[in-house]
Amino acid sequence: MIERKKRDVGGTVINIFALLLVLSYAVPYVYLLMTALKPAADVQQIPPSFFPNRITLENFSTVLATPSLPAAFANSLMVAVLTTVLSLVLAVPAAYVATQYRRSFTTLFLLFALVTRMVPAVSLGVPLFTVLKSLGLLDTTLGLVLAHTSTAVPLALLLMSAFFEGLPKELEEAARMDGCTRFQAFVKIILPVMRSGIAVTALFSFIASWNEFLYALLLTSEKGKTAPIVIAEYNSVYGLAWGPMTAAAVLYSLPVILITLILQKQIIGGLTFGAVKG
Amino acid sequence: MAEICLSNINKVYGDSFHAIRNLTFDIKDGEFLIFVGPSGCGKSTALRMIAGLESISSGELLIGDRLVNHVDPKDRDIAMVFQSYALYPHKTVRENIAFPLRMAKLPKPEIDRRVEEAARILELTPHLDRKPGRLSGGQRQRVAMGRAIVRKPAAFLMDEPLSNLDAKLRVQTRAEISRLQKELGVTTIYVTHDQVEAMTMGDRVAVLKGGVLQQIDTPKNLYDRPINAFVAAFIGSPSMNLYEASLFGEELRLGSQIIRLPAEVFAARPALRSSGERTVVVGIRPEDMDDASIAPSSAEIQAAVTLVEGLGAETVVHLAIDAPWVDAGDPDAIAEIGHQRSAVGRFSPKTAVRIGDHARVALNAANLHFFDPETRTSIW
Numbered sequence: 151m152i153e154r155k156k157r158d159v160g161g162t163v164i165n166i167f168a169l170l171l172v173l174s175y176a177v178p179y180v181y182l183l184m185t186a187l188k189p190a191a192d193v194q195q196i197p198p199s200f201f202p203n204r205i206t207l208e209n210f211s212t213v214l215a216t217p218s219l220p221a222a223f224a225n226s227l228m229v230a231v232l233t234t235v236l237s238l239v240l241a242v243p244a245a246y247v248a249t250q251y252r253r254s255f256t257t258l259f260l261l262f263a264l265v266t267r268m269v270p271a272v273s274l275g276v277p278l279f280t281v282l283k284s285l286g287l288l289d290t291t292l293g294l295v296l297a298h299t300s301t302a303v304p305l306a307l308l309l310m311s312a313f314f315e316g317l318p319k320e321l322e323e324a325a326r327m328d329g330c331t332r333f334q335a336f337v338k339i340i341l342p343v344m345r346s347g348i349a350v351t352a353l354f355s356f357i358a359s360w361n362e363f364l365y366a367l368l369l370t371s372e373k374g375k376t377a378p379i380v381i382a383e384y385n386s387v388y389g390l391a392w393g394p395m396t397a398a399a400v401l402y403s404l405p406v407i408l409i410t411l412i413l414q415k416q417i418i419g420g421l422t423f424g425a426v427k428g
Numbered sequence: 429m430a431e432i433c434l435s436n437i438n439k440v441y442g443d444s445f446h447a448i449r450n451l452t453f454d455i456k457d458g459e460f461l462i463f464v465g466p467s468g469c470g471k472s473t474a475l476r477m478i479a480g481l482e483s484i485s486s487g488e489l490l491i492g493d494r495l496v497n498h499v500d501p502k503d504r505d506i507a508m509v510f511q512s513y514a515l516y517p518h519k520t521v522r523e524n525i526a527f528p529l530r531m532a533k534l535p536k537p538e539i540d541r542r543v544e545e546a547a548r549i550l551e552l553t554p555h556l557d558r559k560p561g562r563l564s565g566g567q568r569q570r571v572a573m574g575r576a577i578v579r580k581p582a583a584f585l586m587d588e589p590l591s592n593l594d595a596k597l598r599v600q601t602r603a604e605i606s607r608l609q610k611e612l613g614v615t616t617i618y619v620t621h622d623q624v625e626a627m628t629m630g631d632r633v634a635v636l637k638g639g640v641l642q643q644i645d646t647p648k649n650l651y652d653r654p655i656n657a658f659v660a661a662f663i664g665s666p667s668m669n670l671y672e673a674s675l676f677g678e679e680l681r682l683g684s685q686i687i688r689l690p691a692e693v694f695a696a697r698p699a700l701r702s703s704g705e706r707t708v709v710v711g712i713r714p715e716d717m718d719d720a721s722i723a724p725s726s727a728e729i730q731a732a733v734t735l736v737e738g739l740g741a742e743t744v745v746h747l748a749i750d751a752p753w754v755d756a757g758d759p760d761a762i763a764e765i766g767h768q769r770s771a772v773g774r775f776s777p778k779t780a781v782r783i784g785d786h787a788r789v790a791l792n793a794a795n796l797h798f799f800d801p802e803t804r805t806s807i808w
Contacts, residue, residue: 318512318514320510320511320512320514321514321516323479323481323501323508323510323514324508324510324514324515324516324575325516325527326480326481326500326501326502327479327481327501327502327506327507327508327528328502328507328527328528328531328575328579329502329528329531329532330502330531331500331502334531339516342518343516343517343518345518
């Protein structure tokens with residue numbers, strides 16, 4: 151009885167610590183939200199307060215009235231969606247072939263694919279600028295999609311390879327025995343089985359592109375600008391508009407939160423893929 | 429249904445590892461053939477080559493009258509049951525079984541009829557709308573069978589389909605597969621490393637070692653007339669005991685002991701007669717040994733008892749015999765017994781022998797096997 155009580159107390163303490171840890175991750179975001187809800191005067195008060203003295207939506211009104219922001223949001227969405235789709239189209243079959251049809255150079259291929267992740271992003275910025283300029287794709291959605299895809303594909307390839315490593319080869323073989331070509335087996339059996347892994351990879355690719363700042367800054371100037379650039383412009387030489395900037399950041403975070411909630415089941419399934427033998 | 433003919437089939441990986449060497453045999457229409465052999469002997473590779481999942485380095489493979497060396501698995505009209513079952517986890521049992529029919533573009537009413545029929549035969553009807561993840565091992569195995577039989581293929585290929593089941597379920601499923609194969613009359617090739625499956629299920633058994641076919645014959649012939657010491661030791665459980673002995677006239681000298689061989693041994697094996705002394709490998713099946721105090725015999729030897737395992741219906745007794753032990757060349761057996769190279773006898777359950785006893789062991793001398801010490805082939 152005493153032993154059981156000790157175990158219960160131990161469990162409760164661990165749970166409290168776990169909860170505190172999880173909440174600590176949320177603090178920066180909650181602070182962002184609180185700042186967005188503060189009146190302009192409160193935002194820069196010294197000492198700063200965590201909670202607003204008065205809740206107001208004036209920052210959100212200012213943001214919604216900013217003429218450049220809707221186009222920037224649309225650009226961000228277009229770039230992130232296209233980057234995600236293109237990355238998956240390239241990385242999923244490549245990862246499948248690399249892991250299921252393993253050859254001596256497979257590991258080298260996967261390592262080589264990571265090269266763009268190994269060098270600082272800024273060092274690739276100049277070559278990308280030159281390439282896109284020569285293709286006439288500077289300040290375009292397509293140009294930024296290509297730039298983002300060049301960094302998203304290696305990550306997607308690595309993630310999908312890890313997921314495919316846990317996939318039994320017999321699934322494809324069974325499909326081929328059941329009347330599929332290799333491609334049909336991939337489309338009809340492998341892809342549906344891997345949907346959790348694909349969902350996780352898609353989400354990571356989407357978030358990486360959605361949040362990307364450096365290439366967007368280097369490779370766009372007017373028409374192709376994405377939301378992170380426009381949000382950053384609230385802080386300019388003409389003044390520091392912290393309130394509208396945090397409100398815009400809150401609005402900008404909503405699609406990602408929404409997608410994560412929708413894909414929650416697949417993401418958890420994907421993150422634990424292969425952990426339990428079926 | 430179809431005949432399958434393999435002619436000088438070879439499989440070479442890269443340019444060095446020869447996995448299958450000159451595999452040649454025919455499987456008759458409706459026959460149940462078992463591939464058996466130790467780990468790495470090439471039995472699964474041979475099966476996968478027939479399935480089309482492995483390329484054939486050289487030789488000819490015919491299914492029916494058609495050369496299928498370069499035909500895709502989907503176009504060979506054969507179904508395969510995998511060791512892991514390879515069920516599609518995102519599909520229900522119904523969808524799993526229906527999948528090959530959908531790929532063959534059969535009309536929906538026909539698909540439904542065939543799926544229902546297969547489910548009824550395999551007692552899967554109550555589980556048709558469940559996903560494989562919610563089924564037991566035995567049920568999953570039956571779904572894999574269902575996916576194979578629903579197509580009515582020319583041949584079934586089964587790669588150790590029972591190895592993931594527990595012992596009791598394995599016995600039950602073994603009988604079910606045998607019954608189903610007889611009912612459907614479909615040519616079947618079945619890979620196993622299980623002795624009992626090999627001996628009880630197949631019309632014929634093909635024993636492979638190191639990618640080479642050792643013998644293909646009925647289970648009884650393999651047991652009674654093994655072609656070499658490897659087959660003799662591989663078929664039968666526990667394995668045949670092999671010792672080096674010398675033959676002098678009708679006397680067999682096993683270590684320091686002498687056994688007089690009956691005339692019927694020489695009648696059955698004329699090549700065994702020799703004018704002088706000759707060295708042979710003698711094979712003693714465990715069932716040809718018993719406690720001489722219970723079942724006296726004209727051929728008896730003395731042996732030290734090293735282990736006694738009472739199984740109820742019989743007692744397995746491990747014996748140290750003072751004669752050179754001979755390796756049959758089965759890597760799995762070596763791995764199992766390690767350095768403990770004792771003989772194994774299946775004694776009557778009434779035996780009273782204990783560890784440490786020097787037991788009198790009765791041999792059924794007429795059933796002894798003899799092999800050439802150099803080539804390890806049977807002497808007949």
